[in-house]
Amino acid sequence: FNKYVSEGLPKESDMEIRESSIQLKVPEGNKDAILLKNLYLSCDPYMRNRMKKLETPSFSFETGKPLNGYGVGKVVDSTHPDYRNGDLVWGMTAWEEYSLIIAPDGLFKIQDTDVPLTYYTGLLGMPGITAYAGFYEVCKPKKGEYVYVSAASGAVGQLVGQFAKLLGCYVVGSAGSNEKVELLTNKFGFDAAFNYKEEQDLDAALKRYFPEGIDIYFENVGGKMLDAVLPNMRNYGRIAACGMISQYNNERPQGVHNLMHVVTKRLRLEGFVAFDFYHLYPKFLEMILPFIKQGKIIYVEDKAQGLESAPAALIGLFTGRNVGKQLVVLSHD
Ligand code: NDP
Numbered sequence: 048f049n050k051y052v053s054e055g056l057p058k059e060s061d062m063e064i065r066e067s068s069i070q071l072k073v074p075e076g077n078k079d080a081i082l083l084k085n086l087y088l089s090c091d092p093y094m095r096n097r098m099k100k101l102e103t104p105s106f107s108f109e110t111g112k113p114l115n116g117y118g119v120g121k122v123v124d125s126t127h128p129d130y131r132n133g134d135l136v137w138g139m140t141a142w143e144e145y146s147l148i149i150a151p152d153g154l155f156k157i158q159d160t161d162v163p164l165t166y167y168t169g170l171l172g173m174p175g176i177t178a179y180a181g182f183y184e185v186c187k188p189k190k191g192e193y194v195y196v197s198a199a200s201g202a203v204g205q206l207v208g209q210f211a212k213l214l215g216c217y218v219v220g221s222a223g224s225n226e227k228v229e230l231l232t233n234k235f236g237f238d239a240a241f242n243y244k245e246e247q248d249l250d251a252a253l254k255r256y257f258p259e260g261i262d263i264y265f266e267n268v269g270g271k272m273l274d275a276v277l278p279n280m281r282n283y284g285r286i287a288a289c290g291m292i293s294q295y296n297n298e299r300p301q302g303v304h305n306l307m308h309v310v311t312k313r314l315r316l317e318g319f320v321a322f323d324f325y326h327l328y329p330k331f332l333e334m335i336l337p338f339i340k341q342g343k344i345i346y347v348e349d350k351a352q353g354l355e356s357a358p359a360a361l362i363g364l365f366t367g368r369n370v371g372k373q374l375v376v377l378s379h380d
Contacts, residue, residue, distance in 0.1 A: 048108040051100040054298040056365055061098065062114065062358040069145060072124045079127045080149045083120035085140055086380070089168035090351075090361045090373040091116060091202075095295040113141040114361075119157070119167045120146070121380070127151065135160065137167035142357055144377060155328065162339055169202050169372035170335065170346045173321050177289060178206035179331045180324035185287040185317050186263045190215040193257055195276065197243075198267035198292060200227040200347070202372035205235050207265045209344050212236045216263075219256045221272075223367040230347060230370070249275035260284070269294050270301050277305035280312050288318040296365060347371030 050061040073080045094108075094116055101107045108114050118140040122130050130136075130151070139153030140146045148154070157167055169175065181203070182188060194211040198204045199220025208231065211218040220231045221243040231240035239256055246252040253261070253275055260281035266273060269291025280286070294300040309316055338344040349369040351360035357375045364373060 048098070048112060048114045049110055051098060051107070051110070053099050055296055057095070057098055057296075057362055059358040059362065062361075064355055071145070073126050073147065077126060077147070077149060080125070080147060081122050081127050081130045081151055082124040083136070083140055083146045083148055084123045084378065085118050085120045085142075085144060085146060086376075086378050087119040087165050087168050088140075088142055088354075088357060088375040088377065089117040089172065089174075090357070090364055090369070090375065091173070092290060092292050092295060092364050094361060095365065099298075113143045115139060115141040117168060117173050118142075119164055119172075135164065137172050142354065144354065159332070159336055162336070165348055165350065165374055165376070166339075166346060168374045169348060170206055170339070170344070171332070174202035174372060175206060175335065176324055176328060176331055177321040178203045178210060179335070180321060180327060181265060181287040181289045181319055182207050182210045184324065184327075185319050186265065186285045188214055188216060188263055192216050192262035193259065193281070194218045194263045194265065195253070195257065195261045196220045196237075196265045196267070197272050198222065198290075199237065199240065200230050200235075200371065201267065201369070203289060204265070204267055205230075205347060205371065206344070208235050208237045211263075212238075213338070213343065221252075224370075227367075227370060234345060234347065243272065250278065253279040263287070265289060266291070268292055270303070274303050274305050277303075277308040277314075280308060280314055282312050284312060284314050286314060286316040288316060292365070349373045351375045353377065 073082050097108045119137045122134040135157040136154040138155050194216045196204045196207050200222040208218050208220050218237045220237045220240045223244050228240045228242050231237040261279050262284050264276050264286045266288045267290050270293040349371045360373050363369050
């Protein structure tokens with residue numbers, strides 16, 4: 048990472064590839080450390096905010112250092128009593144081929160390996176817990192409710208829609224291309240979907256799909272979309288504020304004008320952060336692994352190949368280039 052960008056779309060040149068040689072061992076004198084071979088890197092929208100110079104410096108990426116973020120890796124050397132060579136993990140690592148991690152506390156050991164390992168960047172990793180916690184814990188959904196998901200074909204959205212269908216809700220998603228809209232209805236089983244970029248009037252589009260209003264809005268986008276949703280909510284509706292990607296390239300977020308509907312419709316608008324729900328991970332796995340193995344939950348991934356493709360893959364999240372969960376493949380073993 049080499050440049051802070053407060054406004055606008057970042058460029059590939061804000062990142063660069065550097066080469067250095069390392070020994071494939073934890074260096075002498077490092078207790079409780081592991082050397083991780085990074086296999087898959089996860090591209091996540093929150094990383095855009097870390098490309099800004101934030102008031103809390105530790106939240107920003109450090110210039111001259113690799114970006115850090117979620118990934119899947121294999122332990123190739125360890126001085127830590129809980130980790131052995133060959134252990135597979137997912138969690139916080141860095142955008143480099145090998146990472147030395149001292150006193151790892153942001154890693155989960157991977158137990159179930161009869162699913163694709165890449166899934167631990169997506170539906171079995173942070174985006175999966177996000178969808179699970181946001182939908183079940185924050186939205187508290189009931190069978191038959193009307194659910195709307197924005198950025199619906201992405202890492203989180205495709206899961207929220209499928210959870211809602213499994214519960215017996217009516218689900219509509221929006222996405223930014225006709226290919227993604229096809230996926231929503233034909234692959235993920237949404238009841239309906241629309242391309243928000245082709246709608247002149249978002250309010251009219253929402254009224255078309257939800258003539259009786261929306262009970263649950265899973266908010267991934269913010270800005271104009273949130274403004275259009277608010278008047279279309281039903282009384283006592285819930286909005287899980289998961290993210291607001293339309294605002295991440297802005298230095299100052301754009302205003303939302305229809306907030307008064309929160310009062311008149313007695314809405315609950317609740318933000319949440321996946322990290323606060325990691326204690327539910329075992330319960331989440333118990334639910335989702337059988338669904339995956341029975342083919343009741345499916346997952347679409349977009350795999351970029353090699354570290355050199357990582358900057359474009361990350362930036363692509365903000366132009367909608369990715370179709371499904373965006374990850375970068377460094378190595379398969
Ligand atoms: P996605 O895989 O959905 O990728 C991002 C997608 O957002 C793009 O493909 C694009 O899809 C859409 N998008 C980009 N720019 C805009 C824009 N200006 N207006 C509308 N849509 C846009 O990402 P994730 O599923 O990983 O993340 C979805 C949301 O969830 C993000 O807001 C993210 O920050 C949030 N999040 C929050 C977490 C939490 O703990 N609260 C954890 C993880 C994610 P399209 O082509 O459809 O426009």
